[in-house]
Amino acid sequence: MENSSFEYLCRTKTGFGKNALDHLPSDLSAMDAKKPFVITSKAVAQSGVTAHLIDAFKESGIILGIWDNALNDNLVDTLRDLTDLYNNKGFDAIIALGGGVVADLSKILNIIVSKGPHALKECKGTDNIDAPLKPLVYIPSGICTGRETSRYACVAEYAYDSQFLMPDIAVIDPRMFSKAPWEDMVNEALRSFTNCLESYAKEDNPLIRSYAYTALGVIMEALPNIMESDLPNNNQSQDQEHLPLLAKASVINGYLISNCDTLVCRPLGKMISEKCSAPEGVCMAIILPYVLEFLCKDRETGRILLPLAGIERYCAIPDTQRFGKVLFIIREIINDFFRISNGRVPRTLEEAGLKQEDLAGIVESMSKRTDIESKALALILDNAMSGRSMTSS
Amino acid sequence: MYIPSYYEFCCKVKTVAGHGTLERIPGLLEAMGARNPMIITDKGVSQAGLATIVINAIEDKISIGSVEDDVPPDSDLKVVNHIASIYKKKACDSIIAVGGGSVLDTAKGVNIVVSEDADDLMQFTGAGALKRELKPLIAVPTTAGTGSEVTLVAVIADHDNNRKMLFTSYFLLPDAAIIDPRMTLTLPVHIAAPTAMDAMTHAIEAYICLSKNPLSDAHALEAIEMISNNIMAVMEAPDDGDARLALGTAATLAGIAFSNSMVGMIHTLGHSVGSVCHVPHGTCMSILLPYGLEYNMHKVGDRIAELLFPLAGAKVYATTPRQERAQKCVQYTRDMNQKLYEATNGIHARNLKEITDRDQNPMVPQSKLPEIARTALGDGSIFYNPEALEYDDCLMVLTAAWQGEKLDQSKVRKG
Amino acid sequence: MEHFVEIKPGRKLLKRIFLSINLWFVGKAIQAAAKVDDEVKQEFDALPDGFTFSLGAFPNGPYMVVGKNEKGVVKYMGSKIDTVRLDMKMSLKSIECLFLLFTFQESTPVANSMDRLYVDGDIPHACSIVRIMDIVQVYLLPKFIAKLAIKRYPKWSLKRHTWNRLMVNLRAIAGF
Numbered sequence: 003m004e005n006s007s008f009e010y011l012c013r014t015k016t017g018f019g020k021n022a023l024d025h026l027p028s029d030l031s032a033m034d035a036k037k038p039f040v041i042t043s044k045a046v047a048q049s050g051v052t053a054h055l056i057d058a059f060k061e062s063g064i065i066l067g068i069w070d071n072a073l074n075d076n077l078v079d080t081l082r083d084l085t086d087l088y089n090n091k092g093f094d095a096i097i098a099l100g101g102g103v104v105a106d107l108s109k110i111l112n113i114i115v116s117k118g119p120h121a122l123k124e125c126k127g128t129d130n131i132d133a134p135l136k137p138l139v140y141i142p143s144g145i146c147t148g149r150e151t152s153r154y155a156c157v158a159e160y161a162y163d164s165q166f167l168m169p170d171i172a173v174i175d176p177r178m179f180s181k182a183p184w185e186d187m188v189n190e191a192l193r194s195f196t197n198c199l200e201s202y203a204k205e206d207n208p209l210i211r212s213y214a215y216t217a218l219g220v221i222m223e224a225l226p227n228i229m230e231s232d233l234p235n236n237n238q239s240q241d242q243e244h245l246p247l248l249a250k251a252s253v254i255n256g257y258l259i260s261n262c263d264t265l266v267c268r269p270l271g272k273m274i275s276e277k278c279s280a281p282e283g284v285c286m287a288i289i290l291p292y293v294l295e296f297l298c299k300d301r302e303t304g305r306i307l308l309p310l311a312g313i314e315r316y317c318a319i320p321d322t323q324r325f326g327k328v329l330f331i332i333r334e335i336i337n338d339f340f341r342i343s344n345g346r347v348p349r350t351l352e353e354a355g356l357k358q359e360d361l362a363g364i365v366e367s368m369s370k371r372t373d374i375e376s377k378a379l380a381l382i383l384d385n386a387m388s389g390r391s392m393t394s395s
Numbered sequence: 396m397y398i399p400s401y402y403e404f405c406c407k408v409k410t411v412a413g414h415g416t417l418e419r420i421p422g423l424l425e426a427m428g429a430r431n432p433m434i435i436t437d438k439g440v441s442q443a444g445l446a447t448i449v450i451n452a453i454e455d456k457i458s459i460g461s462v463e464d465d466v467p468p469d470s471d472l473k474v475v476n477h478i479a480s481i482y483k484k485k486a487c488d489s490i491i492a493v494g495g496g497s498v499l500d501t502a503k504g505v506n507i508v509v510s511e512d513a514d515d516l517m518q519f520t521g522a523g524a525l526k527r528e529l530k531p532l533i534a535v536p537t538t539a540g541t542g543s544e545v546t547l548v549a550v551i552a553d554h555d556n557n558r559k560m561l562f563t564s565y566f567l568l569p570d571a572a573i574i575d576p577r578m579t580l581t582l583p584v585h586i587a588a589p590t591a592m593d594a595m596t597h598a599i600e601a602y603i604c605l606s607k608n609p610l611s612d613a614h615a616l617e618a619i620e621m622i623s624n625n626i627m628a629v630m631e632a633p634d635d636g637d638a639r640l641a642l643g644t645a646a647t648l649a650g651i652a653f654s655n656s657m658v659g660m661i662h663t664l665g666h667s668v669g670s671v672c673h674v675p676h677g678t679c680m681s682i683l684l685p686y687g688l689e690y691n692m693h694k695v696g697d698r699i700a701e702l703l704f705p706l707a708g709a710k711v712y713a714t715t716p717r718q719e720r721a722q723k724c725v726q727y728t729r730d731m732n733q734k735l736y737e738a739t740n741g742i743h744a745r746n747l748k749e750i751t752d753r754d755q756n757p758m759v760p761q762s763k764l765p766e767i768a769r770t771a772l773g774d775g776s777i778f779y780n781p782e783a784l785e786y787d788d789c790l791m792v793l794t795a796a797w798q799g800e801k802l803d804q805s806k807v808r809k810g
Numbered sequence: 811m812e813h814f815v816e817i818k819p820g821r822k823l824l825k826r827i828f829l830s831i832n833l834w835f836v837g838k839a840i841q842a843a844a845k846v847d848d849e850v851k852q853e854f855d856a857l858p859d860g861f862t863f864s865l866g867a868f869p870n871g872p873y874m875v876v877g878k879n880e881k882g883v884v885k886y887m888g889s890k891i892d893t894v895r896l897d898m899k900m901s902l903k904s905i906e907c908l909f910l911l912f913t914f915q916e917s918t919p920v921a922n923s924m925d926r927l928y929v930d931g932d933i934p935h936a937c938s939i940v941r942i943m944d945i946v947q948v949y950l951l952p953k954f955i956a957k958l959a960i961k962r963y964p965k966w967s968l969k970r971h972t973w974n975r976l977m978v979n980l981r982a983i984a985g986f
């Protein structure tokens with residue numbers, strides 16, 4: 003433990019489960035918020051879940067404003083309109099209902115209504131906000147990426163990074179989830195899975211391990227259900243149980259990525275995904291075993307089996323076989339998805355459609371972001387192309 | 396895994412743990428826009444030289460508005476108001492609390508007064524009374540046990556009106572907790588032992604009691620393992636900085652776990668022994684821990700069995716037959732107390748009758764047990780315990796713990 | 811403006827009526843149990859004279875208020891909290907949370923551990939009130955439901971289970 007020192011911060015209070023929304027009026031009033039402004043998207047509004055949100059505010063005497071046109075473009079114009087609305091109507095808190103686009107817009111709106119219009123430029127970059135903003139609540143209603151609950155917000159060239167961008171409250175209420183495409187769920191699950199397992203393996207930080215352990219437990223529980231639902235064919239989830247579970251893992255994923263800025267799979271998977279047909283989360287999971295083998299090559303690593311296997315199975319597997327079992331479990335998950343989807347979820351980067359000639363470029367841009375040598379990065383990618391195990395090459 | 400149909404989890408405190416982390420305080424304050432902190436501590440801490448260590452670590456990077464070391468062992472309203480007036484006079488803009496529970500309670504009280512510009516603290520008591528962020532507050536715990544650096548309550552005594560004011564709010568949580576082993580390195584082993592067992596009890600009760608949830612479980616497991624792996628190392632080599640750091644970190648983790656899931660009967664009875672007989676809290680915890688496990692065995696035996704893993708490790712867990720794990724876990728906590736008894740030359744008491752004050756007088760006469768049992772019925776933690784406790788039940792457990800005999804589990808009334 | 815609506819969420823009348831009736835009945839039953847049941851009597855004796863407490867939903871009720879007057883007599887004091895000085899306030903976070911409690915989906919300790927129930931007041935007093943409500947639930951509810959709500963179903967004498975139960979229920983309804 004020599005030289006070890008760590009930091010951890012999660013500013014968000016998270017409520018998970020039954021009737022979670024019914025706590026909101028009281029929780030908002032505990033932050034002195036009397037009139038919240040709900041930001042959401044057309045798709046979410048049309049799915050009808052806003053009715054549950056409105057229902058939760060019945061009997062509370064609180065008036066809600068709902069704006070439902072969150073899009074990815076025209077940020078500056080949209081913000082001007084929303085800021086006017088916020089100020090003219092006397093709102094004093096923001097509720098972001100939906101996914102990444104809604105969350106990004108809400109966070110940036112919060113910067114402006116808390117700090118003034120000039121903050122749009124002044125607060126850009128890392129750690130340029132020095133005090134809490136207005137109360138911000140995040141409510142997932144489908145697929146999330148984890149960024150929603152993170153310290154990051156980004157629309158076009160406007161990128162912000164501050165602890166004060168983490169929402170004050172995240173509410174996961176099963177009633178709020180409608181259907182989602184099967185492949186999006188797979189992507190969400192694998193993204194959280196990869197980030198959580200890598201941070202558990204990498205960081206000598208018991209707080210990170212605690213959050214990662216919890217999220218991995220949730221994902222391991224949700225995965226068989228997602229697989230069994232055998233839905234790539236009808237393309238829509240029928241069972242609304244998995245989405246709240248995945249959202250729970252994603253919300254925790256957001257806390258983790260806010261605290262580990264040296265994750266490898268996350269940026270690497272994103273770069274790969276930009277060059278091929280597979281989504282980010284899937285690319286991250288494909289490279290995960292290789293990255294783990296590299297990261298763990300000279301450390302005690304059997305421990306990372308614990309969150310995947312649970313106490314009972316973990317203890318039953320001998321110490322020397324634990325790390326091998328981890329790699330086996332990851333490959334099994336990827337192979338199962340491949341099989342169930344009839345090959346639509348790839349097992350290797352080659353199957354994902356990545357071209358050999360793109361590798362060098364990815365290695366180069368990645369080596370600027372990490373202290374892992376280019377040679378090692380090239381080896382990781384090379385093996386992940388074909389699905390070879392690291393040790394055999 | 397046990398997952399309640401609804402649960403909440405929140406710890407807004409930035410945890411900064413490691414060697415040399417005191418030096419990060421100026422940076423943390425600056426990030427919150429603060430430039431002139433007040434240090435609040437008590438005489439014990441400052442006489443042990445700990446306040447000086449903190450001051451030396453930060454003074455060349457930030458100006459210190461004032462150092463107040465007048466906090467009594469039982470936080471007091473007058474002291475709070477007095478320190479708050481100095482805070483205002485010296486134009487401080489943030490607080491660094493260096494010490495244990497009462498220092499932190501006082502600092503939280505001062506923070507309410509200076510942030511809300513309050514004349515009467517009473518109007519901020521009770522849930523939901525605080526509605527806004529307070530001034531930046533950094534906690535530097537010096538005991539590695541209570542976990543008060545991550546709890547959202549503060550208790551301040553108003554001696555003039557003979558009342559205790561209870562404050563509860565997420566806004567009372569410090570902005571950061573700094574765990575630096577320099578703060579606990581000089582803590583004598585006979586104090587380090589019970590405080591570590593207090594932290595252990597926080598984690599174990601968080602894991603077995605009614606209000607547990609997956610996130611509090613994960614923090615609890617980490618905490619138990621760290622304490623179990625490091626407590627004897629500190630006993631053998633009190634200057635082992637790494638082991639001290641591990642205990643300090645574990646205490647914070649355990650604090651996060653129990654403040655999100657509450658504690659049960661070990662604290663119910665422990666608080667009462669403490670308030671009736673003035674026994675240090677950690678001592679009560681060490682002694683009562685095995686009894687709390689035994690009493691709840693029929694209700695949560697599977698949870699107790701799981702604890703054998705963080706306590707004793709994977710090998711012991713795997714080689715112990717499933718049906719024996721829970722009992723072995725209880726035995727493990729008894730064995731720990733025995734080892735701590737030996738390591739402290741008999742100062743660490745193993746049962747209630749062994750507890751003595753400085754003049755070697757017994758502190759818990761058997762005749763006091765009925766009064767302790769009655770007091771226990773008024774402690775809120777009683778409701779989070781898996782099995783119900785009535786007066787007779789409390790007395791039965793206390794009697795066994797007084798004698799130092801195992802609890803006869805067949806006599807526990809099963810609800 | 812386009813894409814924007816302002817909504818005044820309104821009320822939940824049926825739930826409010828259901829809960830008001832339940833709270834009224836529980837309040838009356840506490841008053842009755844304080845006369846009929848020795849253990850409830852003892853718990854109230856330990857509370858200071860003039861002690862009043864409320865149970866209800868944040869922020870607009872419904873509520874019930876029960877208090878002990880200067881002579882030590884326990885009385886249901888109605889459904890208004892703003893006209894009395896309260897020593898203790900037990901509030902559920904919303905009317906839905908109160909509904910979960912009164913439809914026996916969640917017990918008091920469960921509601922408390924889920925952060926749905928807040929207690930403002932002295933903790934030893936709150937402990938007494940929770941014990942009193944446990945006993946009152948045993949009087950009011952059939953065993954299989956009461957067992958869900960409390961940790962340990964008490965072993966009572968036949969008289970307490972039959973005669974006292976009858977008296978508590980009768981007095982609660984008839985209000986004597």
Ligand SMILES: [Fe+2]
Pocket residue numbers: 541593594596597662676680
């Ligand atoms: Fe404690």
